[in-house]
Amino acid sequence: MKLNTLNKKKVLFVIDSLGSGGAEKDLATILNHLNNKKYNIDLLTFKKGGLYEELIPKSINRLKVPDYYRFLSGDKHDVDNRVKMKFYIIRAYSAIFSRFYIFLASIFKSMKLHPAQLSWFFNKSNFTSLHKHYDVAVAFTQGLPTYFVTKKVSANSKYTWINTDYKKAGYNPKFDAKFYEIFDKIVNISPKGEEIFLEAHPSQKYKALIVYNIISGGIIKKMSESINSGFSDTFDGTRILTIGRIVHPKGYDLAIKACAILKNKKINLKWYAIGEGPLKSDLEVLIKEEDVQDEFLFIGTYSNPYPFIKECDIYCQPSRFEGFGIALAEARILNKPIVATNFNVVYDQLTNYKNGIITEMNPLSLAEGIEKYIANEVLKKNIIKQLTTESASNESEIAVIEGILDLEK
Numbered sequence: 001m002k003l004n005t006l007n008k009k010k011v012l013f014v015i016d017s018l019g020s021g022g023a024e025k026d027l028a029t030i031l032n033h034l035n036n037k038k039y040n041i042d043l044l045t046f047k048k049g050g051l052y053e054e055l056i057p058k059s060i061n062r063l064k065v066p067d068y069y070r071f072l073s074g075d076k077h078d079v080d081n082r083v084k085m086k087f088y089i090i091r092a093y094s095a096i097f098s099r100f101y102i103f104l105a106s107i108f109k110s111m112k113l114h115p116a117q118l119s120w121f122f123n124k125s126n127f128t129s130l131h132k133h134y135d136v137a138v139a140f141t142q143g144l145p146t147y148f149v150t151k152k153v154s155a156n157s158k159y160t161w162i163n164t165d166y167k168k169a170g171y172n173p174k175f176d177a178k179f180y181e182i183f184d185k186i187v188n189i190s191p192k193g194e195e196i197f198l199e200a201h202p203s204q205k206y207k208a209l210i211v212y213n214i215i216s217g218g219i220i221k222k223m224s225e226s227i228n229s230g231f232s233d234t235f236d237g238t239r240i241l242t243i244g245r246i247v248h249p250k251g252y253d254l255a256i257k258a259c260a261i262l263k264n265k266k267i268n269l270k271w272y273a274i275g276e277g278p279l280k281s282d283l284e285v286l287i288k289e290e291d292v293q294d295e296f297l298f299i300g301t302y303s304n305p306y307p308f309i310k311e312c313d314i315y316c317q318p319s320r321f322e323g324f325g326i327a328l329a330e331a332r333i334l335n336k337p338i339v340a341t342n343f344n345v346v347y348d349q350l351t352n353y354k355n356g357i358i359t360e361m362n363p364l365s366l367a368e369g370i371e372k373y374i375a376n377e378v379l380k381k382n383i384i385k386q387l388t389t390e391s392a393s394n395e396s397e398i399a400v401i402e403g404i405l406d407l408e409k
Helices: 022-033 067-072 081-093 097-111 115-126 142-150 173-180 191-200 202-207 217-224 252-264 279-287 307-313 325-333 344-348 362-374 377-388 398-405
Strands: 009-015 038-044 133-139 153-161 183-189 206-208 236-244 269-273 297-299 314-316 337-340 357-359
Touching: 009 022, 022 325, 067 357, 115 133, 115 252, 133 142, 142 173, 142 337, 153 191, 183 191, 183 202, 191 202, 191 206, 191 344, 202 206, 206 344, 217 307, 217 325, 236 252, 236 307, 252 269, 252 279, 252 297, 279 297, 307 325, 314 325, 314 362, 314 398, 325 337, 337 362, 357 362
Parallel strands: 009 038, 009 133, 133 153, 153 183, 183 206, 236 269, 236 314, 269 297, 314 337, 337 357
Antiparallel strands: none
């Protein structure tokens, strides 16, 4: 392989959406840093909108959402008639074949397929191939983008990013094996993440690379100074902050129960959560059951959450698993005391009682970790002091990514 920087390369990035996730934020950051004099970049998402939509540079060419997903979302304009016909046929016969579908679902459940794997199995024929040929095509997340790039995109080189704990996310390696065989490089965002992925796909070791999520300390610090942002209430107790999609892996249920434990100990706190997701209504029920309606608050999503991080007293990441933990790195940059559960990759960023507190993955341990900061001001000051000596920024990773894009077969 050799580097080629003479011609402007045609590059495609594919991701599910630009919603409020770490991978989405990472891609938006990458697209803002890549040299647009070297690359003509197309971006394909399977859904319109999203928290990071506004951060995508104007120089990036946005491709139309595939017909199948536009039709499902209610946008029937200019959708291929074959897609419409398939949809209407399936809907018309759904009652007739309902028992057959239940039978099929039970079979696939026993195979332990991830929802994205099921979706691809049933819907792959509804995706049309892209007509354009690329020098490089990048599936920026596992799942549907990975399957789409292997089967529906023509490119000289194909790369894929793994942004999660592959094992705990629930992907079936046997289903995925034929797809990962096609890629020229497989990028993980942490050493532990790579280790977990290679346990499932040991034959792909020769393709494996590690590229950390791009964290720009200068930009984060500047954005944290934004006026008329941050907390709008006048609360003067301990402010705890958690950022992440409202999904099971993020451990919001653990946080809510930990909040209840702290409240019962008469600790004056408010726990703020930035994010949206499918479990919000269920967790709001849990908040009422735990009687922490005044203490645990979902406050929506923000493209600039940094004023909140700057103003909070403790940042907490109660996750069950992470691919890397971008919010942890951002809290470190802003020198915030951190409490995090012991998910696999947390040790890539935190050393217990040196630059943060790592707890067991349960509400009681989480509450105890937070209480230690509140009760021990010396510990809190020592951890903040340690954080000021560290650097969580890594803008140099852009050069690594450009090196990958510049590789030629």
